[in-house]
Amino acid sequence: QQQVKQSPQSLIVQKGGISIINCAYENTAFDYFPWYQQFPGKGPALLIAIRPDVSEKKEGRFTISFNKSAKQFSLHIMDSQPGDSATYFCAASKDNAGNMLTFGGGTRLMVKP
Amino acid sequence: DVKVTQSSRYLVKRTGEKVFLECVQDMDHENMFWYRQDPGLGLRLIYFSYDVKMKEKGDIPEGYSVSREKKERFSLILESASTNQTSMYLCASSLGRLSYQPQHFGDGTRLSIL
Numbered sequence: 001q002q003q004v005k006q007s008p009q010s011l012i013v014q015k016g017g018i019s020i021i022n023c024a025y026e027n028t029a030f031d032y033f034p035w036y037q038q039f040p041g042k043g044p045a046l047l048i049a050i051r052p053d054v055s056e057k058k059e060g061r062f063t064i065s066f067n068k069s070a071k072q073f074s075l076h077i078m079d080s081q082p083g084d085s086a087t088y089f090c091a092a093s094k095d096n097a098g099n100m101l102t103f104g105g106g107t108r109l110m111v112k113p
Numbered sequence: 114d115v116k117v118t119q120s121s122r123y124l125v126k127r128t129g130e131k132v133f134l135e136c137v138q139d140m141d142h143e144n145m146f147w148y149r150q151d152p153g154l155g156l157r158l159i160y161f162s163y164d165v166k167m168k169e170k171g172d173i174p175e176g177y178s179v180s181r182e183k184k185e186r187f188s189l190i191l192e193s194a195s196t197n198q199t200s201m202y203l204c205a206s207s208l209g210r211l212s213y214q215p216q217h218f219g220d221g222t223r224l225s226i227l
Contacts, residue, residue: 009153032212043117043203043218044156051213089155093212098163099144100171101216103155 003027004092006104013111019077021107023090026071030092034101035064035075038087047088048075080111116140119204119219127227132191134222136204143209145187146216147171147179150201162187163210194226 006023013019023033034049050057050064050073057064063076077084090104120135138145144163148156148171158171160179168179176198180188187206191198201223205216 004155006155034215036218041220043205043220045218046215049213049215095212097212098210099207099212099214099216100158100161101156103157105153105155 003102004090004104006090006107008107009105010108011110013077013080013109015080015082015111015113017080017111019075019080019084019109019111021075021088021090021109022072023074023104024070024072025092025102027092027094027102028071029094029096030102031095032093033064033066033073034091034093035062036089036091036103038089038106040086044087044089077109080109082111082113085109085111117204117206117217117219119202119222121222122220123223123225125225125227126191126194128194128196130191130194132194132224132226134189134191134202134204134224136187136189136219137185138187138204138206138217139185140206140208140217141184142206142217143184144207144216145181146205146207147177147187147189148203148205149173150203150221156203159189196226198224199226200224 036044037047038044066073091101146161147159162181
């Protein structure tokens with residue numbers, strides 16, 4: 001049973017466009033929601049993260065939007081660049097679970113020049 | 114910068130073999146994790162460890178075991194490899210048990226079981 005569902009599985013965006021990846025979770029005990037970015041041949045690396053006490057977090061061109069009542073959160077990449085082409089994973093964790101992460105299925109993003 | 118090193122990038126083994134995947138981290142992290150990555154399924158946790166000689170089962174431990182004899186080293190063992198264990202295996206480490214402490218990943222071992 002996948003506790004964090006991610007969509008779409010793949011996404012193609014033109015350079016300069018907005019990339020949007022969505023995630024939904026089931027467990028209301030989750031209290032930390034990171035996004036990891038993985039380039040081909042590399043391991044995932046933390047990109048940006050949010051706690052449920054805020055509805056939005058922005059770092060440069062990357063923004064997380066969080067909707068606690070709907071149990072959904074999304075990653076927006078503004079002015080998408082070819083260098084953003086990667087696989088993106090959303091994840092969730094809870095404070096009493098010892099830093100364990102539950103990952104979504106991943107989204108392969110391709111940004112066309 | 115934290116460095117997590119996995120001993121092999123690619124590995125080809127035969128069905129029934131005992132397979133060892135090695136992972137070393139250089140930042141004195143308490144926690145270490147083994148995941149497998151399959152298309153559409155994301156990263157699934159196999160085993161993790163909070164301390165030397167300690168281990169905990171993750172979501173998919175069947176067919177695997179682990180060993181943590183030293184703090185910096187975490188080994189994943191496939192007791193008798195099967196073709197359905199062909200996958201990308203990722204090791205990660207993190208500083209402590211708080212949810213917001215990031216996990217740092219190695220670059221993975223792509224394992225093929227023939």
